[in-house]
Amino acid sequence: xxxxxxxxLVLLAVALVAxxxxxxxxxxxxxxxxxxxxxxxxxxxxxxxSPDVLVNPDNPREAFASTLEMRTRRxxxxxxxDAGRSWTMLEASPQPAAYPFCFHTxxxxxxxxxxxxxxxxxxxxxxxxxxxDGGVSRNLSVILARSTDKGGSWQTTVVRDARGKQGxxxxxxxxxxxxxxxxxxxxxxxxxxxxxxLPLAQPPQPANAVVAVSTDGGESFGEPVSVSKFYDKTxxxxxxxxxxxxxxxxNPQLALxxxxxxxxxxxxxxxxxxxxxxxxxxxxLVGRSTDKGKTFSVTELNEPSLYYGGHLIExxxxxxxxxxxxxxFEDKPGQPQGDRDIFYQxxxxxxxTWSEPKIVHDEDPKQLVGQFIPNLAxxxxxxxxxxxxxxxxxxxxxxxxxxYTYSEDNGETWAKNLxxxxxxxxxRIGPWSNNFDxxxxxxxxxxxxxxxxAWDDTREGDEVGQAQDIFSAVGxxxxxxxxxxxxxxxxxxxxxxxxxxGVILLGLSGTGRPRRRPLQPEPEVRETASVx
Numbered sequence: 001x002x003x004x005x006x007x008x009l010v011l012l013a014v015a016l017v018a019x020x021x022x023x024x025x026x027x028x029x030x031x032x033x034x035x036x037x038x039x040x041x042x043x044x045x046x047x048x049x050s051p052d053v054l055v056n057p058d059n060p061r062e063a064f065a066s067t068l069e070m071r072t073r074r075x076x077x078x079x080x081x082d083a084g085r086s087w088t089m090l091e092a093s094p095q096p097a098a099y100p101f102c103f104h105t106x107x108x109x110x111x112x113x114x115x116x117x118x119x120x121x122x123x124x125x126x127x128x129x130x131x132x133d134g135g136v137s138r139n140l141s142v143i144l145a146r147s148t149d150k151g152g153s154w155q156t157t158v159v160r161d162a163r164g165k166q167g168x169x170x171x172x173x174x175x176x177x178x179x180x181x182x183x184x185x186x187x188x189x190x191x192x193x194x195x196x197x198l199p200l201a202q203p204p205q206p207a208n209a210v211v212a213v214s215t216d217g218g219e220s221f222g223e224p225v226s227v228s229k230f231y232d233k234t235x236x237x238x239x240x241x242x243x244x245x246x247x248x249x250x251n252p253q254l255a256l257x258x259x260x261x262x263x264x265x266x267x268x269x270x271x272x273x274x275x276x277x278x279x280x281x282x283x284x285l286v287g288r289s290t291d292k293g294k295t296f297s298v299t300e301l302n303e304p305s306l307y308y309g310g311h312l313i314e315x316x317x318x319x320x321x322x323x324x325x326x327x328x329f330e331d332k333p334g335q336p337q338g339d340r341d342i343f344y345q346x347x348x349x350x351x352x353t354w355s356e357p358k359i360v361h362d363e364d365p366k367q368l369v370g371q372f373i374p375n376l377a378x379x380x381x382x383x384x385x386x387x388x389x390x391x392x393x394x395x396x397x398x399x400x401x402x403x404y405t406y407s408e409d410n411g412e413t414w415a416k417n418l419x420x421x422x423x424x425x426x427x428r429i430g431p432w433s434n435n436f437d438x439x440x441x442x443x444x445x446x447x448x449x450x451x452x453x454a455w456d457d458t459r460e461g462d463e464v465g466q467a468q469d470i471f472s473a474v475g476x477x478x479x480x481x482x483x484x485x486x487x488x489x490x491x492x493x494x495x496x497x498x499x500x501x502g503v504i505l506l507g508l509s510g511t512g513r514p515r516r517r518p519l520q521p522e523p524e525v526r527e528t529a530s531v532x
Contacts, residue, residue, distance in 0.1 A: 030476045034422045037065065037078055037087035037454060037470040044465040047071050047431060049438060050456040051078070051470055052110045053445040054122065057380065060447035060480055064151065065454050066094075066112035066124055067470060070431065070438065073103035075112055075126050077151045083480045084452035084472050094145035096156040099128025104140060106175040106195075107439040108309055108373060109251045115179040117188040122147045123218060125176040125192050128158070139165055140173045144192055146218045159192050159212050159221045172197050173210075180254035180262065190214040191262060191293060193252040196224065209252035209266040213293040227252060227264045227287040231298040235280055245269060245282045252287075255313045258323055262289040263315070263351060264296065265327060267308035284308050284329060286351045301345060301354050305331050309340070310441060312376040316384070318410045319348045326411055327354070328376045328386055339370035342388050346411045360405050362417045363392045370397060373439055379446035383408050387420065387444045387453060399424035402442045402455050404475065420453045420473055429458035430468035443470075450476045 038048055047070040056062035065078040065087065075095050078087040095102055104111070104127055114124045128143040142160040147153060162171040173196050182189040190213070197207040208226040228250060234242040245268035252266040268282035281304035287296035310330040317323045325347040330340040343357040361371050374388040383406055390403040402420040407413060420442075431438040443454035454472040461467030 032085055032474045034471045034473045037472045040089040045071050047468045048456055048470050050440040051443040051454050052112050052114050053443040053452055053454050054114050055445040055447045055452055060449055063452050066114050068103050068112055070103050073101040075102040079151055084474050090151040092153050094124050094154045101129050102126040104174045109175055109177045110440050111175045113179045115181045117181045118183045123179050123181055123190055125179045127174050127176055133163055138170045138172055142173050142176055142194055144218050157218055160224055177251040178254040180256050182256055182260050184260055188217040190218045191254055193254050195251050207250055209250035211293050225293055227296045230296040231285055243280050253312050255315045257315045258317055262293055263313055265311050265313040281306050288351050299351055302357055305333055310373040314376050314378045316378050316382050318382045322350045324348050324410055325351055326384055328374045330372055339368045340372050341365050342371045342374045360386055360414050373441040375441040375444045377444050377446040379448050381448040384411055385446045385451045387442050393424050398427055426458050429461045429466055449478050449480045450474050
């Protein structure tokens, strides 16, 4: 009996290792089972936002995710050492004690953007305020936190202090939408971008896409510069009035190219909510600075539209001497509201000209199924990843999923859409839209071997507590670091279990009471194919 059991286990090992060698082929992406990243928090009313995610460029098995908990109005950072499959909430807070709250009601953009600096430094942007500042619509200051010990401790700098301003000087700085870091010099040059306006000013002013710069590694910042003011065009609304196009909800997004030039992507638009009363079509705008954010030249990325949102920009070195700028956004040409589609454009001449917009999801736009708020990330090997919220599995618009596509030829073609979430998210629970419209892009970070996804999910909540957690999954292209592929790890786990079962069977062979241990199923493998 012992020899037959040994031979069976050896044959099973050979078969499973053979499977593991083919499952990680270049034509497939293997998704891990979704896991709850915020399991450290058991409060029934917990309400977490969709996070921003970073993967350690020197160790792809290490990842960080920043988020805010809306009920307590506190920011948190999660840490993973197994490539995003499980997470621990760090004890140290990135928020300074003098500004205890970071939450505000602004949807459509990640509110806790992060970026890597030199020597493993993590930078994180957020707003900061206290009860004395008047709530979430005025006098919000801008904060930058940085950690040199993987989130074990944080140092903070006030980028823009709005505390105590009165009357028409009252500032509305929200959200902090992007952080970018240039590591090419002797010290990190840190850029922080946000939307700023003076809500009590008369006449109302358009919101500005604002950038502040630190040349000493985030220890101090200069006065913020309005990128919007370098674009001085106006258009006439339906009443014949001139409307400035500096931005309605600009939420600027930043990118740096290989020469250190700074790019800021933001939509134009009239001031305040005039867009809904008198719709004005405006283009997406790209500001470019070669003097560390002092001045910008602003160009138009595409044709004017009644609504642009969910915009992001990244740079890769592929595509020619100037590399390639990649932009993604949501839009539905010809209408200011309703369902959206996800578009992609690229520029190989530093943003001077752009390709024609291209829809990257494979759902027929004529079906009027909403795709919203994309995320964009680039792996070191140049693979471009795009993820977004998708309602294709529930046209009633109460359940959505995270869908994903990628390009391995610098945006020329895109893989078929892949569903990341293992179950649809019930948006009758949580603050997605019906409560207070807190919608952020799904979190995503890219490494050569994988893409890490994290999103807000209500599967552990109910209509009473309205709990909303963060769940995560990994899309794996090949073995991560020095570790084995998922299939091989599962194979080894199965072998270990069966070997143990074999030992137990040998020990119990005389009792006539053997036990069977159920095998764990392998993770789903979803083949990818080009959709042009």
